[in-house]
Amino acid sequence: MAKTPTKAGASRSVDAITADLVAVLVAVTDGAPKIMTIAGGSALPSGPFEFTHRSLQTGLRAWVEAQTGHPLGYLEQLYTFADRGRSGDAKAPHSISISYLGLTREDQVGAGFAAHWSGWYDYFPWEDHRDGAPPFIAKLLTPRLKAWAKSADSSPLQRERWQRCAITFGLDNRDWNEELVLQRYELLYEAGLIPEANRGNGRETSVVPGKPMTSDHRRILATGLARLRAKIKYRPVVFELMPSEFTLLQLQRSVEALAGRLVHKQNFRRLIEQQELVEETGAMAADTVGRPAKLFRFRHGVLAERAVAGTKLPLSRT
Amino acid sequence: MAKTPTKAGASRSVDAITADLVAVLVAVTDGAPKIMTIAGGSALPSGPFEFTHRSLQTGLRAWVEAQTGHPLGYLEQLYTFADRGRSGDAKAPHSISISYLGLTREDQVGAGFAAHWSGWYDYFPWEDHRDGAPPFIAKLLTPRLKAWAKSADSSPLQRERWQRCAITFGLDNRDWNEELVLQRYELLYEAGLIPEANRGNGRETSVVPGKPMTSDHRRILATGLARLRAKIKYRPVVFELMPSEFTLLQLQRSVEALAGRLVHKQNFRRLIEQQELVEETGAMAADTVGRPAKLFRFRHGVLAERAVAGTKLPLSRT
DNA sequence: CATCTTATGCTCACGGAGAGTATAAATGGC
DNA sequence: GCCATTTATACTCTCCGTGAGCATAAGATG
Known part of the structure; x- marks a missing residue:
């Protein structure tokens, strides 16, 4: 190898590879966290990166929207790794997978697509x-x-x-x-x-x-869940998973669904309110059991107002 | 596009691309943060991903070690992006760059290499x-x-x-x-x-x-610095940049060099000690001004003992 | 010995966060 | 109509992490 750390490969034969985009798409419906799967729930949606794509991000975005019929609100790169054994050759990786985490809502995904939502705890019951x-x-x-x-x-x-x-x-x-x-x-x-x-x-x-998945898809999924669980604590990403109007309990249930643990209700509300993440719509939730709750909407302004805005989790220890 | 989100590209022509590995290598010497550069400080070290590499991580690791003569202690993937305009064709990206953040010490890099260390605030004076x-x-x-x-x-x-x-x-x-x-x-x-x-x-x-850099290297560098500044607050990665023995002030100076701001000395020591991140070597620092300081070493055990171990920054507001 | 510099120990006060208590407002069963 | 149940919402209390400052110790230097 050349002693000078420069772009040494430019002068010799270039190893050409292919790139795949893999998506971890998350939704939460009625407190049940879901992920989009294909092949009967045994794989994550994935597709090749093509020259027509202007960038990785827009490539995946266009691609997912074509699959689900819904524009992705939130999309974030997860990790890139070289696949081995995928193309048959077990020794050298000839393919690279670039994985993304996307957040949507289940009801916004168009019908008639082969992909469907699976419960994420089906894959990680523990x-x-x-x-x-x-x-x-x-x-x-x-x-x-x-x-x-x-x-x-x-x-x-x-x-x-x-x-x-x-x-x-x-x-x-x-x-x-x-x-x-x-x-x-x-x-x-x-x-x-x-x-x-x-x-x-x-x-x-x-x-x-x-449930297992093909290839290393369950590992990618785990990476996505880990990232999401970490992120909800310091960025208001939960709202990407909520409908436009929601009650504070619905919001709490979504957070709990993602975190996999319960939060202290009163403290959760205190945090949400003191951070001014939501505002009242004026309306009340209909068809509820118990005392009706106020409906709230996400204040999109906070994204601009603050550099960091969290949805800290007041986790219960019990 | 096919309606079914499956690996649709497998059945048609595959767009082959090349992959580059780009490294943000950081060191801190006497409270001065450095990054490894090539081409007179105008670029980050980068090289092609080759089939002989077993994985991206090991590829970059072997590759950097060959360049600097020193094994990298800490290596972490940063971000992957599709380059445009690099291969002349401005429209479609035919090359992918996978960037990594690595932590070393300046004195451990072998001499006689074309790469050299530059001050990182030369590139980001603000x-x-x-x-x-x-x-x-x-x-x-x-x-x-x-x-x-x-x-x-x-x-x-x-x-x-x-x-x-x-x-x-x-x-x-x-x-x-x-x-x-x-x-x-x-x-x-x-x-x-x-x-x-x-x-x-x-x-x-x-x-x-x-100082600017070629291509988008200064953006990659910014990504690396951001990641590192965030990480030192919840992972004990600073120690990768320290010699085997150091005083608490030296440690503090390194943290300050990375964070770009001062920390409260007493509170810093309190945090380091109560987290049991270091242990005394028994020796004292020589050739110092003022009262001699105890020498410490990093307790590698904490990495195994705890899931999360931070080096929180007691930042001064003044 | 005075002064400078760094090391190190200790205290204080504020605020965030976990946890619990109490009350209000609706529904449904009897 | 009353009561049990469910949910919403308002307060309070306490502990502790953390920012900040004071005080003292231990060396070097002139």
Whole structure:
């Protein structure tokens, strides 16, 4: 290799590759978080990057809109990686995948498309802690993680493994950290507890509940969820998922759906109001149980007014 | 376009492209933040992605190590974008750039390489607020931004533009937000105050001080600095830039160099200690002015112990 | 010894955030 | 019509993180 770090490749043969765009499209309907899938829920929507696209962002945007019939409000790049084994050649990556996170609403997606919405907790059942930790974590998962930790070669390695399990899954009386979606997925992969880990070796066993996806799509999905869970805490992105008018409880339910855990109602309202993220429409919610709630709309002005505007989560510890 | 969002491109002609890897390599020496540059400081080191690379990350890592003679401790993907006009064809992007942020130490880079270190505030003089806001912001920049805001078509657009200026540059008694590096760069670009904005139209004028770079490299650099300034607040990445032993003041100076603003000394120490990020080596710093300081080293254990470990910045408001 | 510089310990006050209590306003069953 | 239930909304209380400042210690230098 040339000693001078310059664009050395320009003078020799250039390795040409292809680029794919992969989308994690999220919606929340009635407190149920959804993601757009194709192929019967086994893959994320993806398509090739073409020369007609002016840029990656506009390429994906145009492309998604053609698929779903709805303009994407929010679109954010997630991660880029080189795929191996996708084009058959297992050694060298000849294809690059650029993944994006997009936020929409389910009702805005046109009918008659092959893509459909799937529940995101179908793919990550261990991520939903709204009713407390799912029982299978303690019953089924924890013993398997313990066994995996024990199977390490040396004693310090065993401790290190278990520490990692405890941190990512909130075991040993540690707090549950909802942002570690990707770390948990990767841990389960390494421990061989999900089907993706055992591909090719004959026994594609699924120890832990949760639907797998083709290729590394579930990993991309985990990346998207992690990003979104982190982002709702310091940017008002939840509103991209809400209808134009909503009650504060509906807003709270959406946040809880994304975060996978409950928030303290009064504190949540305090935060939303003191940040002036919403304004009253004047109308009240109809067909409700209990005392009717005021309807609110998002104040788009805050996006311009502030450099950072969050939707901090007043998380309950109980 | 096919209605079904599937890998439609697989069945037709595939648009092949090339991929470049671009690196933002950062070091801090004696409180001076540096970045690695090539071509006399006018470009970031970059090289083509080749089939021999097993993955993007390892590709860049091997590649940088060959250039600098030093293994990179920390490497993180920044952003991917499609380049236009680079291959001559201005319309369609045929090349993709994948940028990375890497952290090293200057003294660890081997000699005899064409790449060399440049001060990062040479490229972003408006970002260094360690001695208060640079005078040229008030004297030179603010009037130009005001003029640019005024030049908008409508009155609300003018107000919107000025609001954006005020937020990003902390004008009108707003607080300076050191994380908005990219937003500031893009604003200066839009306002036509930096050479990059006026390329091709004959007069490549530079209203504001600061060295330009070829292509969009200064934008990539801005992306890297923004990411780093944000990251030091919740991940202990500063230690990647420190020698194995250091005093707390040296650590503080490095943080200040990155953040571009001063921190409260006592509070900084309190944070570092209560987070148990460092441990005493037992030795004291030699050849110092004033009372000698204890030497510390980074406790690598914290990376495993905690999911999140920050180096929060106790920023002074004065 | 006086002074300068840096290191280090301690206190104080404010505000944000978690958590709980209390009250209001609607619906539906009996 | 009354009561249970559900949701909305208003307050309060307390703890602790954090910004800020004061005070003292420990070295060098003249």
